[in-house]
Amino acid sequence: MSKIELPNSIDIKIKATHFEPFINKNAVKYTEKAIKAGVNSWIKPYQKPQLTGHDKNSSPLGRIINCEIIKDKKSSDEPSNYIRLYARITDKDAIEKILDGRFNTVSVGSKSSRVLCSECSQVITEDGLCDHKKGSYNEKGDMIHWVIDQIEYTEDSFVNEPADEYAGIEEVNFGNGWIEYRNFLDNRETHLKEISMEDCMTVQTDAKLSTEARNKLSESVFCGPGRSFPAHDKAHVLAGLKLIGKSKFSDSTKSKIKACLYRKGKRYGVVPSEDELKIDTIENLLTFGVDDEWTTEQRTELETFFKDNPDADLPDANDTQTDSNTVTSDVKIEDMKKPELVILANKLQKEFEDLKKSNLDALTLRDNKITDLTKKLSDSETLALQKEDEISKYLDDHAILSKKLKDSLVFNIIDLKTTDNNNEESKILIEKYSKRSVESLNDTLNDLRNLKIDNKQNTEVKVVLTTSQADNSDKNLNDQKNDGDKFKLFDQDRRSTEE
Numbered sequence: 001m002s003k004i005e006l007p008n009s010i011d012i013k014i015k016a017t018h019f020e021p022f023i024n025k026n027a028v029k030y031t032e033k034a035i036k037a038g039v040n041s042w043i044k045p046y047q048k049p050q051l052t053g054h055d056k057n058s059s060p061l062g063r064i065i066n067c068e069i070i071k072d073k074k075s076s077d078e079p080s081n082y083i084r085l086y087a088r089i090t091d092k093d094a095i096e097k098i099l100d101g102r103f104n105t106v107s108v109g110s111k112s113s114r115v116l117c118s119e120c121s122q123v124i125t126e127d128g129l130c131d132h133k134k135g136s137y138n139e140k141g142d143m144i145h146w147v148i149d150q151i152e153y154t155e156d157s158f159v160n161e162p163a164d165e166y167a168g169i170e171e172v173n174f175g176n177g178w179i180e181y182r183n184f185l186d187n188r189e190t191h192l193k194e195i196s197m198e199d200c201m202t203v204q205t206d207a208k209l210s211t212e213a214r215n216k217l218s219e220s221v222f223c224g225p226g227r228s229f230p231a232h233d234k235a236h237v238l239a240g241l242k243l244i245g246k247s248k249f250s251d252s253t254k255s256k257i258k259a260c261l262y263r264k265g266k267r268y269g270v271v272p273s274e275d276e277l278k279i280d281t282i283e284n285l286l287t288f289g290v291d292d293e294w295t296t297e298q299r300t301e302l303e304t305f306f307k308d309n310p311d312a313d314l315p316d317a318n319d320t321q322t323d324s325n326t327v328t329s330d331v332k333i334e335d336m337k338k339p340e341l342v343i344l345a346n347k348l349q350k351e352f353e354d355l356k357k358s359n360l361d362a363l364t365l366r367d368n369k370i371t372d373l374t375k376k377l378s379d380s381e382t383l384a385l386q387k388e389d390e391i392s393k394y395l396d397d398h399a400i401l402s403k404k405l406k407d408s409l410v411f412n413i414i415d416l417k418t419t420d421n422n423n424e425e426s427k428i429l430i431e432k433y434s435k436r437s438v439e440s441l442n443d444t445l446n447d448l449r450n451l452k453i454d455n456k457q458n459t460e461v462k463v464v465l466t467t468s469q470a471d472n473s474d475k476n477l478n479d480q481k482n483d484g485d486k487f488k489l490f491d492q493d494r495r496s497t498e499e
């Protein structure tokens, strides 16, 4: 058991609890009405846990993922009406115990608000116990029992002694479809081999060899020099033979590689055809060149070829799925002989297994994608909330800045307009300008600035004039000192004017 790679999860169908007319070992009967009203509590509002021994503090072994009511099931040795649960078991230990038969019988955990005595119909949940003893017999010889008329389920448990002796695992599914549990336990070894075969198939169908994978293979699995012609599985052996068949390698190279491929391929059922045996005996074909070293010419020949076609000795994706033993489809089944039929049956079986597997792969892929997308969605929701926060912060900042801008525009305008700090006047102006838009305030401010600049320029001109007068007076002073330079200075002035 421990050698087998256990699946990560298995689904089980459980006969969880039988209802009327069935009375269980605890002298309890569930009414159909209670079952119909209560069955959905298995999955709503949440999927109830699969436990062991009704231990509510333990970690669940899995969850109940679906439920249904089965009625009038024709069977001679068990009651006909029951609730069927579908549980997905993900606990490794529990999976092992289910697959080896240790976990099997179950018992449901439930709550009820309406329990009646079968004999006097007293509502025990309201009026307390009557004189009738549950599990005893009345004068007619019928068992006195409790009638459960309302029920809500809390959990399902694997137990060693179930009150409902017919409650237990019905079918198992570890990825290959439903198998009846008893049949599974009877043929456990065969069924478990299927699990390990699945794993082998995974390895085989993954036949395309990456450089990395090729490097990991042992030297002894290659038939050619320089790690060419890998022959570690059927698909690669066939690919090698195919390449040899159409290659232009020298005869000695061809024979040496072909012999090696057949030697290694024998264990995968790859054997020379009759035509090939006509040319060579099987002994020669299989033993050719075993001890011979590769000659320099042969090495160069192969190296040159693989430099241009590095993947030529690997199978195509399509070749890994088709079998060399395929039976041609135009042969009628009626005309087939036994060996052909066996091959056909094997082929169909393999195709069926492949389909089942690819179906399962697709489902796993879909589940992974859903998980992935759910995570991405929740991530982007978080991000969106963060961005929303940022935006609202920016909006706040923007409002504050707008207010500041407007205030400063208003105060600038007032500063430019009023000369003295008359509070009353400022107040009226603030009120007046605060009502106006930023653009109109900007316009007003610009107008006021231009006006001020004009005034300033006027003042500046005056100042310049004054300075030049002063200069002139200086010059006059100089002139007075230096009469001879008078015209020279005048010329200079005039010249500067002309420039």
Ligand SMILES: [Zn+2]
Pocket: 117, 118, 119, 120, 121, 122, 130, 131, 132
């Ligand atoms: Zn009673």
